Amino acid sequence: MKATLLFLVMAVLLGTAAFTLRQEEDYDYPFQNPSLSFEARVNDLVSRLTLEEKVAQMLNAAPAIERLGIPSYDWWNEVLHGVARTPYKVTVYPQAIGMAATFDTTSLYHMADFSALEGRAIYNKAIEEGKSGQRYVGLTYWTPNINIFRDPRWGRGQETYGEDPFLTAMLGRAFVRGLQGEDPKYMKAAACAKHYAVHSGPEPERHVFNATASNYDLWDTYLPAFEELVVNAKVAGVMCAYNAFRGQPCCGSDILMNDILRNQWQFTGYVTSDCWAIDDFFKNHKTHPDAASASADAVMHGTDIDCGTDAYKSLVQAVKEGKITERQIDLSVKRLFTIRFKLGMFDPVAMVKYAQTPASVLESAPHKAHALKMAQQSMVLLKNEKNTLPLRKNLKKIAVIGPNADNPIAVLGNYNGTPSEIVTALQGIRNKVGSNTEVVYERASTFTKDTLLAYTDISKQLTFNGKPGVQAEYFNNKELQGQPVAVRQEPGISHNWQEGETVIGSMKAYNFSARYTTDFTATSNGSITLEVEGDDGYRLLVDGKEQLNAWTRNRWGARSYKLPTQQNKTYRLVLEYYQGEGKASVHLRAGNFARTDFKALANRVKDADAIVYVGGISPQLEGEEMKVDEPGFAGGDRTTILLPKVQTDLMKALKATGKPVVFVMMTGSAIAIPWEAENVPAIVNAWYAGQSAGTAIADVLFGDYNPAGRLPVTFYKSDQDLPPFGDYTMEGRTYKYFKGQPLYGFGHGLSYTTFTYDQLKIPTSGKVNSPVTVSVRVTNSGKMDGEEVVQLYTSRQAAGFKTPIRALKGFQRIALKKGESKVVTFTLRPQDLTVIDESGNARHVPGTILFSVGGSQPDASTKKIKKTVEGVIALN
Incomplete structure (x- = not known):
């Protein structure tokens, strides 16, 4: 009673x-009882599973166990800079490299917190709609990417927090804490540190590459961020990388997985392979003879999930053949269910506060405001000669030129979700100046070519079976096999889907194909160019003859075919398309190519009061294992870091007008811009700044926001500054070891105001293996309110030890009104003052350490006012 x-x-x-x-x-079973501990419940549940059921739970798409009431669950989800690839509209923040440029751990924490809330809302909504168990609606996010951006040619560097281990560790820690929440019992969401551990390109070789790095580089560069997230931030998961390390696949590495991760760091969370990485063991690395041997070895090295393939299904055979014990399988399955229990997936909604998150948090006002704030914070003012910026808002005419000026794809980066509204640079400028200022726009060129396709609307010339439009057939496989699941008439061919979004009926936007058939009737003699753009593969047939074939992975790839036409003649067009993983898109456009006359364009805009050129590169060119047929790009990576020549040529023509030219550069990586740095008066690096990119750009250009972003990577002068891409030695790489003169250094960024530093307080001596406190007074000595990123670097020489030129060991972003002063204090941990020996051990050694505190590195090679103060401490 x-x-x-x-x-x-x-x-x-x-x-x-x-x-x-x-x-x-x-x-019915103890594991259902919320009053028991997670450990007791997990042990009970796993004890009730058959071997086959256990193994099935070790795939990313874990099936339901209906006899026990266990629902299906797909571990695969992404939240790099907002919830990604979901079929629901979400808030999209700046790409990770842009968030790193904020140098603001608090902002990153809130971004992760907001994203986790949106992820919870999506998970809850999916349950309500009967979609639980599908990909991209779960609560296990394979983020953050804390690999070190050691080489600017790497296409996935945009997903990282830059080249510095300390910055990466601090931002990654803030992200994990924000995403996982502060509840003592339940996680809001589960973060996953990836790609463990020595992984940063080249992309085309990632499935076969064997990375080698010295123990010094391993512990000085490649492991610190992972150690911080595993040991201190208590990250729930780790993803092991595709490539091999010292001859062993990373997911089966004695050193990385057993020795360091599980033994030294005592990691008890789950490990997932990168997707298809287990297959690489026996298909590409050739280190194992078959799936059973590879799978057993990966599990014995602590890899709990096989993502993307079904290699782990062979674990049943491996157990029977004695390659691995069922007890080892149990350990992995227990780790996996522990995560699901900690996420509250088996407890009543009323017990788990996050399970009550409403759908109203999706794109809520605070989230959208924070996306704008982080976009503003990410803007880096690289150059501002003669106070070209900020521009006046009452200008009569502004010319906005360039391939990124009105490009919504670029601002979203990669691994992104889809917001309800995207503001491009062009729209942001139009919104800012209003109707009193004439804004003229010309795309002018592609990223690499001066020839553009002038599009023509052919929708009225397309019919099928006497009806306007296109017949679309959709297949629930990638091979156009069998009967289509749906057939319908569409007005044209223009689709963008997030992976997991519904295409038609119950068919989702991955692992599907489509055939579009239409009759095109020409209205004149001559020719018309048909352009197809698709992700992943496509082919175009005209009157039964294949004219375009891109039936291989071809993300965001566009191809064109010039069709000779006769007036009133009808041509049968068939476009076949398939999509595997990732975003899906397919477009058929028509028009005629024309080369842009840059001098004529410059003559058309010479009466403008200012010219804003928005160029750079785009995730259409750099990213993950892409096929890109453009000069300077290969496989998602870059073969040169120089800005494409066509853009420099165009800016030369624009500069010849004599009007002030502002270069707004979008990029996910460092670009060499030697001519622009010398000749263009104002340069803003805008990254891929998310849904509010255009608003943030306009706010900076017109002075409504005083920029304070800092470069999280070194901007080199040329390709000659770079060691070979495949060499993982850190010698000559990043600001820590590069002995040359960069174009713009790590930590660089200008402001519309000035700051002065004084009253540096450093103890003259201290004890090894003890914390050190450093403080400095910072004053806004300029004429505008603004923000400053205060950076602390250490530099030392220790006999018998290799040391970097300097190393970031503290940073704080502060806001100061004009004339205001603030004392900034840093407390350095004992580990921040160690040196790494040849064996990779952190050593506390006596000696003298130079501390430099300022708004940049102490030897910044820019024309900004030098504002660094220095002091020395002797450790005994």
């Missing part, structure tokens, strides 16, 4: 959902 009364009281307090709770003796 007392137990029943207690339950009724709990039900009233917790709400109707609490009625799913029952007295302990009423549970």
Whole structure:
């Protein structure tokens, strides 16, 4: 009677959902009882599974266990800079490299917190709609990417927090804490540190590459961020990389997985392979003879999930053949269910506060405001000669030119979601100046070519079976096989889908194909160019003859065919398309190519009061394992870091007008811009700044926001500054070891105001293996309110040890009104003052350390006012 009364009281307090709770003796199994510990519940659950059921749970798409009431679950989800690839509209923040440029751990924490809330809302919504168990609606996010951006040619560097281990560690820690939440029992979401551990290109070789790095570089560069997230931030998961390390695949590495991760760091969370990485063991690295041997070895090295393939299904055979014990399988399955229990997936909604997150948080006002704030914070003012910026808002005419000026794809980066509204640079400028200023726009060129396709609307010339438009057939496989799941008439061919979004009926936008058939009737003699753009593969047939074939992975790839035409003649067009993983898109456009005359264009805009050129590169060119047929790009990576020549040529023509030219550069990586740095008066690096990119750009250009972003990577002068891409030695790489003169150094960024530093306080001596406190006064000595990123670097020489030129060991972003001063204090941990020996051990050694504190590195090679103060401490 007392137990029943207690339950009724709990039900009233917790709400109707609490009625799913029952007295302990009423549970069918102990694992269903929320009053027991997670460990006890997991042990009970796993003890009830067959070997086949256990193995099936080790695939990313874990099936339901209906006899025990365990629902299906797909571990695969992404939240790099907002929830990604979901079929729902979400808030999209700046790409990770742009968020790193904020140098603001608090902003990153809030971004992760907001993204986790949106992820919870999506998870809850998916359950309500009967979509739980599908990909990209779960709560296990394979983020953050904390690889070190050691070489600017790497296309996936945009997903990282830059080249510095300390910055990466601090930002990554803030992200993990924001995403996983502060609840003592339940996680809001589960973060995953990737790609463990020595992984940063080249992309085309990632499935076969064997990375080698000295113990010094391993522990000085490649491991610190992972150690911080595993040991201190308590990240829930780790993803092991595709490539091999010292001859062993990373997911089967004695050093990385067993020795360091599980033994030294005592990591008890789960490990997932990168997707298809287990297949690489026996298909590409050739280190194992078959799937069973590869799978057993990966599990014995602590890899709990096989993503993307079904290699782990062979674990049943491996156990029977004695390659691995069922007890080792149990360990992995327990780790996996522990995560699901900690996420509250098996407890009543009323017990898990995050499970009550409403759909109204999606794109909520605070989230959108924070996306704008982070976009503003990410803007880096590289150059501002003669106070070209900020521009006046009452200008009569502004010319906005360039391939990124009105490009919504670029601002979203990669691994992104889809927001309800995207503001491009062009739209942001138009919104800012209003109707009193004439804004003229010309794309002018592609990223690499001065020839553009002038599009023509051919929709009225397309028919099928006498009806306007196109017949679309959709297949639930990538091979156009069998009967289509749906056939319908569409007005044209123009689609963008997020992976997991519904294409038609119950068919999702991955692992599907489509055939579009239409009759095109020409209205004149001559020719018309048909352009197809698709992601992943496509082919175009005209009157039964294949004219375009891109039936291989071809993300965001466009191809064209020039069709000779006769007036009133009809041509049968068939476009076949398939999509595997990732975003899906297919477009058929028509028009005629024309070369842009840059001098004529410059003559057309010479009466403008200012010219804003928006160029750079785009995730259409750099990214993950892409096929890109453009000069300077290969496989998602770059073969040169120089800005494409066509853009420099165009800016030369624009500069010849004599009007002020502002270069707004979008990029996910460092670009060499030697001519622009010398000749263009104002340069803003805008990254891929998310849904509010255009608003943030306009705010900076017109002075409504005073920029304070800093470069999280070194901008080199030329390709000659770079060691070979495949060499993982850090000698000559990043600001820590590069002995040359960069174009713009790590930590560089200008402001519309000035700051002065004084009253540096550093103890003259200290004890090794003890913390050190450093403080400095910072004053806004200029004429505008603004923000400053205060950076602390250490530099030392220790006999018998290799040391970097300097190393970032502290940073704070502060806001100061004009004339205001603030004392900034840093407390360096003992590990921040160690040196790394040849064996990779962190050593506390006596000696002298130089501290430099300022708004940049102490030897910044720019024309900004030098504002660094220095002091020395002797450790005994």
